[in-house]
Amino acid sequence: MVNPIYIVAILLGVGFLLPSFSKGGTKLTGAIFFAALISVCAISYQWLTGFLIGDQVSVMIFTAGFKPPISINLQMGMFEAIFTGSINFMALFGAIYMFRQMAETGTRSFVLFLLMVLGLNGLVMTRDIFNLFVFLEITSIATYSLIGMDLKLKSLSAGFKYMIAGGIASVFLLLGIIMLYSVTGTLNIDEMVKIIPAVANIKILTIGLFLVLFSLIIEMKQFPSNGWAIDAYEGVAPGLTGLVAAIGTGGVFFAIYKTFPMMNKDLLSMTAVIGMLTFFVSNLMGLKQKNPRRILGYSSVAQMGLILSVGAWGYRTGAADEIFMLVLIPLFINHFFAKAGLFWIAGIVKSEKYKNWGMIKNNKIILIPFIILVLALIGLPPFPGFWGKWNLVLFWGATKNFTWIWFLLAGSLIEAVYMLRWLGYALKGEDTEEVKFDMTVSKNLAVFLVTSLLLTIAVYYSWTNEAIAPIYYLPFTVGLALFYLPFLPAKIKGFISMSGIAVYAYYFLPDQAGFNLFFNTIFLGGSFFLIIATMHSKGKRVGFFPLLMLMIGSLVAMVEAKNTLQFFFAWEIMTVSSYFLIMRGKKAQKAALRYVIFSLGGAFLILIGFGYAFSEMHHKIVLPISLLGAIEENKSIVFILISIGFLVKIAGIGLHTWIGSAYKKAEDDTTAFLSSILSKAGIFGFVILILIMGIPKIGKIDIAYVLGWIGAITAISGTMIAIFQEDAKKLLAYSSMGQVGYIILAMATMSGLGWTAGMYQVVNHMLIKGILFLAIAGVIYRTGTSKMYKMGGLIKKMPLSYTAVMFGIIAISGVPPLTGFGAKWLLYEALIEKGWYLQTGVAFFASTVAFLYCFRLIHTIFLGQAKTEFKDVKEAPVWFIIPQYIFIIIIMAFSMKPKLLLDMITFAVKPIFGESLSWVGDTAFSSLGYWNGFVVMNIVMVLFIGLTVLLLIKAPKVQKVKQFNIVFAGERPETPELTHFAYQFYKPYYRALGFLVNPRVKTFWKNVSNSAHTIGDSLRKIYTGNGQTYAFWILMYGLILFFITVGVK
Amino acid sequence: MIKRIFSAILLLGFVFVFFIIVNNIEEATALKGVGKEYAERSGNQELGAQNIVTAIIVTYRGLDTLGEVAVLFIAATGIAVLLRRKKKKIDPGKKKRESSEILLTGSTLLAPMIIIFGIYIFLNGHLTPGGGFQGGAVIASAIMLLFLADTSYKINHNVFGWLESLSGFAYVLIGILGLVMIGADNFLDNRILSLGTFGSILSAGAIPVIYTLIGLKVGTELASILDNMKGDLE
């Protein structure tokens, strides 16, 4: 192993020599410059592999031939190797990015760059506190000079403010060092740690420790004394800011981390509180930002705040090393690569407003890294940030620090909001021509290197995490494989996906049992047929099938999750893939953003619930799902939190505002998936949760009762909203919200019959929504519009779609003989048996109202007279028709022989809830009555066919009236459509019951987001841009903290 | 006006903090810890240097000084980068007033004396107070005198440039020599040369050599800072 001191020697030696070679031009000096950087990377790479793979033990390097207290020593341990390695490699990438700018400025900029890297390496390795000060000064002065290098007004003014703050910080650091020296008699950190316990009561020691800590906190850019830092992130050239944000803060963080062992308890908790405060407040302030660089500035200050807080926590609770490896490293690496990459992309896309980043949507070279880095930054799987956050919640849960978990996840949700809003504009923003790209090769190469390195680390993390066995990633394989075949036409990709599902089902379904088998068959079977519809598109449909398969894979992986980590991993992958699927729709940006915020909010609530659960389980890595049942202390909190998370997925009342716009704006066949397959994920979550934990009680209130009412109110409000919709897809969206409400109501009864009804409705709803959405998709495909009052009389042109919709409506409204009736019958039986009469009343009313929107759907689209522009409309493409009729055949089969379906359900429900239905031949006997599906079906079939034949023969000659020759007292209305009967079909009902439906919940959530924005807006006003005010804030902050921690005594 | 009031309140708070500090400082009556260690080691001439502060700066805490020289070097380079003239515009004929005869001859006579004094300072760094930094500063003041006295005086850039980078590189080389000659823990060790007789010019191993190099480097660097700052007007 090369002695790490050579890192210092090479960087300094080459730094000194370079000016003398400047005669040879920047070509020669550039070559020497890169040679120096690469050799330093090689040394740190050697040490890094030595530690990660080899059995290298941490090494002390002495200088001047004497042992530490006499001379300065450097240390190369595991943590130092990781930090120096990442700093050196990122410096290399940064050098590649900034090469052109540095070559223009001349050899001296290479010198400054080398010495900045020297300062950072020194900062990480030194064990002497004054040496820490010297290396900190080297880093700062080199950074100031690099900042001022491009001589722009913004960089210079930001640099000047940076220097004032740096000057004040070094003043406090010097005072702190001399005080520590005067008490402990040594300058070596390890020696100090040994001596401090003996002299702990001396006042000067605590003041000295406080001063050292405070000066390094200023350098770490913590709120509220970090105005200068955010101006620097905004003003300075992005190439450099990327580096400062990544390695600059990384080096300073390691410096402060080194001093933590010396600090006493309340200094550490002060740091932890400061860090978390910075994380939360900076994210809040990030909401109102317009300039991409300033957004990244706030986000990087926030992330470093979090990392500082976690480091302080580690030492405060004594679990420093374990937390360092499990939480701190993943979080740091995540911030490290994501920030550098994003700043560099911000450097390439020259635009001051994130709103017109729409330009990059057709420039793949920038778009793909941008997406990956934004996802990594938010901490979505499989990136390191996800594992870091998981372990952090695990740690805080185990030590019962629940408020910290709330702050952590609230902060990351806010960060997800403004980052995904930015991503939305990048994917779907409109093209504004004034954005120009600086597509120099070196810049893109640097971004590419950073992104690919981050991906490899992400894969390494996911692969080696023992909580998730590699077999667990099987469901995602087809999705990931399709990523690499974008060139294939849609049909072949569709076929590959279907065969993938079939093979998976063939191998894995047989050995599953109970609800896992039940839900797996729904997910796999449903999506198998729905994919047929997706093959209607002629083009390649790049990106659709991989995302679809990832979603389906995540559903299946969720079902097979053994422990909470696997479950949450699958849940988040599902959120991400469904977000991108919705995003594919035209102008789907707002809807997708609302959807993803709600789902992420729900996912974070689930994570908080797990956090509460960990407090009793003390499991190292993860908590097997089965053990969730063994929780006593905060059982109800865990249940409520996790169930709210699932309610978001099902669009329960109060959390439903995303469903209308998301289903409307997504592509038509994606909506079919969302409604029939994806909403069942929430149901599955409930099933697992209730099976393991049962539904706890809080004091007298039985949560099951509350859940029942939530289901009932969701059902009634979903259907009520649905009636008044003008748009077919919105109508069906709110109808699926209502139908799922029934399922929750059924499950809340916690009785055998209730659960059978619930599961029956699950299957029923999956089939019906599959038919209805695909039929509407066919109609929209042909007519181009989804507004119902624009259509009409399509029965002659699209008879097959008509019949499919008719079957769907009969099934959904519960009219015998189809499966709908079975679902309603079982539901009412269960509710009456349970004694919930009021809920039965509400459910009954809701199902009658449901029939209203079904009638509206079929009447406005298919019946009445055809509009002139749709007279040459052909039948929906065959790809849409096939899955609809397969589902109809299944429905017919289940209606004829309900036993087929009910056996499957009781097979799953019986072991838990016991026998609920007894069978005699084809009639099912429940406690209240009996039902024979077969007989009913035959009678109705006979009647139905008879009537239709009769009508067809005697079809009376109908007098054709031209549709719009309605004359209003002599003048023609200018928009005839609006006079069409289909427009505001239920106007009178609206007048009567409209008050139930006006968007109270929507305004509630609007107020929540507005208040967050205003708080953020008012908070950021403290950064007035005046360097002096920033200095004032730093000193005032120091004073306040001094009186809080060191106090007066 | 409010800003003054707030600053006044803030500084009153700091007065109070410093009052606490001054109250709690108990006066040191004897050396302890590392200070005592250095005194005893220099007492029995471990490094052969009479000036203990120099011994500490050059050898015991050699990495600090290496870092500090780097700080000065970065500052000089940074100032050169920041004050570089974008377009090589030669100043038009606005002739500066020629300085008087007495001033010219006086300065040309005095400057070498000051430079010799500077060299004396860093050569005797390990014996009497003073050393590389002080010597370098004196040399720079000599060059400052020439700048002030003779407005058309231009320092010879490539000589200064070569001197600066070579002395810096030599300093790092001595550090590496320590590693190569003595052992893995002896970066910047001064015992690569013999310690010589206590109190003589060529004693205390490599300390005088290191201090000369530092003296030259600091001298040239401060001179180039002054030259850049002076630079003909934009």
Place this chain on the structure above:
Amino acid sequence: MNITTIVHIIGFALIIIGFWGMLTQKNMIKIILGLAIVETGVQLVMVSFGFIEGRTAPILDSAVELSKVSSLIVDPVPQALVLTAIVIGVAVNALMLTFVIRLYQQKRSLSINDYKELKW
């Protein structure tokens, strides 16, 4: 009132005056001057931490008897630290001044209130 406390008081007074200058003066060069005064104050405090009354400088010339060195000389370590701190302080001040020069060339104003483009 021994000497170390006197010098401590002087040092801390300088720091207060320096901060006062930095916070209230508009002119950027005045701010840097304030910072210079603060640094001088800090250096004074550092040296005074190492001072022991009635002892001589840490130079082993004739006045200091080699065997009893540790009871005769002042603490050399703070002096070594201050030496480095002075040089670093001057380097930082010089760099800040070049920033001010360049800023002046952009906006022809030395007042810090005129450089507020980057805010919120």
Place this chain on the structure above:
Amino acid sequence: MELQQGIFILMGLAMIIAAVLAMHVKDLISSIIAVGVVSLFASILYLLMQAPDVAMTEAAIGAGLSTLVFLYALHKTKDVEEEND
């Protein structure tokens, strides 16, 4: 002991007055000179406190060079036309 303490107090007062002057006087040149005086007094104080090395550094670099750097900076930030008075 009284004499030495008296000298220190005197020096201290002089420095504090010079520093206050430096901050409050309007004309920049005199405030730079005042800071130079402060650092000169400081180097004398260092001498009295048995720190010759630090005294020399403070005198040479603190008082000498930094004052000059400040003067040069001031020189370059005045408007060009009224510079050759």
